[in-house]
Amino acid sequence: MEPTLLVVQFLNGIQLGTLLFLVASGLTLVFGILDVINLAHGVVYMVGAYAAASTFVRSGSLALAIAIAPVAALLVGLLLDRLVLRFLYDRNHLDQVLATFGVILFVDEAVRAIFGPAALPYPLPPAFEWSLELPGGATYPAWRLVIIVSGLVLAAILFGILHRTRAGMVVRAAATDPGMLAMLGVDIRRLFLVVLGAGSALAGFAGALAGPIVAVQPGMGDSVLILSFVVIVTGGLGSVQGALLGSFLVGLADTLGRSFLTDLLRLLLPPAAANEVGPALASMAIYLVMAIVLLIRPQGLVSLRRAAR
Numbered sequence: 001m002e003p004t005l006l007v008v009q010f011l012n013g014i015q016l017g018t019l020l021f022l023v024a025s026g027l028t029l030v031f032g033i034l035d036v037i038n039l040a041h042g043v044v045y046m047v048g049a050y051a052a053a054s055t056f057v058r059s060g061s062l063a064l065a066i067a068i069a070p071v072a073a074l075l076v077g078l079l080l081d082r083l084v085l086r087f088l089y090d091r092n093h094l095d096q097v098l099a100t101f102g103v104i105l106f107v108d109e110a111v112r113a114i115f116g117p118a119a120l121p122y123p124l125p126p127a128f129e130w131s132l133e134l135p136g137g138a139t140y141p142a143w144r145l146v147i148i149v150s151g152l153v154l155a156a157i158l159f160g161i162l163h164r165t166r167a168g169m170v171v172r173a174a175a176t177d178p179g180m181l182a183m184l185g186v187d188i189r190r191l192f193l194v195v196l197g198a199g200s201a202l203a204g205f206a207g208a209l210a211g212p213i214v215a216v217q218p219g220m221g222d223s224v225l226i227l228s229f230v231v232i233v234t235g236g237l238g239s240v241q242g243a244l245l246g247s248f249l250v251g252l253a254d255t256l257g258r259s260f261l262t263d264l265l266r267l268l269l270p271p272a273a274a275n276e277v278g279p280a281l282a283s284m285a286i287y288l289v290m291a292i293v294l295l296i297r298p299q300g301l302v303s304l305r306r307a308a309r
Contacts, residue, residue: 004136009259010252015144017251018151022206024228024235024243025158026199032175032238034192037093039100040080041203041228042221043107048073048204049211049220050111053122062125066208073204074197081196089189104222112218122211147209154202155244162240171195175238227254227286234290236300245301250286257285
């Protein structure tokens with residue numbers, strides 16, 4: 001195991017973790033405030049990627065593409081609330097899962113009909129085609145560093161809003177005990193709409209950042225959605241701090257597992273067996289991590305003292 005390769009894969013894990021946090025933070029707050037399971041959140045991530053890719057290819061302006069993506073995602077998120085989510089507030093989780101899964105199928109097919117089944121071109125911006133040289137001779141792509149820095153800055157801003165402002169205090173209170181907050185005169189459903197819009201914008205921004213390094217194609221949000229739910233369960237339902245910790249844990253487990261697990265197994269098993277078992281275990285790494293966390297802390301890494309629903 002080369003130290004330089006370990007550093008590169010560690011940075012890749014952090015980069016994946018920052019993207020997952022941008023998607024999962026809004027999703028966990030939506031669940032915390034109104035107890036709504038929104039599987040359609042991955043669709044918003046996809047919309048952000050498509051909006052950014054389309055804008056960048058037509059205008060050549062990266063700034064415009066990055067600016068339009070969160071706006072498009074926010075509008076789609078609010079539209080989903082207007083057409084679907086508002087009718088699910090008081091329904092059980094099974095109804096929420098089935099309805100929002102139907103939204104995934106509908107939007108994926110709509111995107112396929114509009115843009116075609118092939119991946120939409122989203123070239124790497126020329127200004128970020130260089131790589132940073134790391135100690136030991138390895139290099140790391142500049143755009144991935146942009147993703148890490150952007151995600152961490154937004155995480156700091158989000159934590160500042162949640163813990164330093166009155167609006168953040170209200171959001172945290174709603175995630176802990178929405179019933180009591182409603183009794184104090186706060187419109188919980190309006191607050192939910194604000195949080196949903198902010199979460200959608202963050203997911204759209206994540207899609208815009210991820211577009212140059214992943215395939216912008218129909219269904220691209222599905223895998224991110226699955227990872228985001230693993231993050232939420234691992235970090236603790238309704239906790240943004242838990243979402244941040246869970247995102248980095250899941251990102252590192254997924255990246256390092258796929259890169260090094262087979263090599264580690266070769267120390268214990270014959271090469272042929274390691275080559276067969278390693279990739280299978282690597283794809284299960286994040287779920288094993290989640291299982292271990294829940295075995296030790298059933299409430300997740302960071303628990304909220306939430307009132308009974």
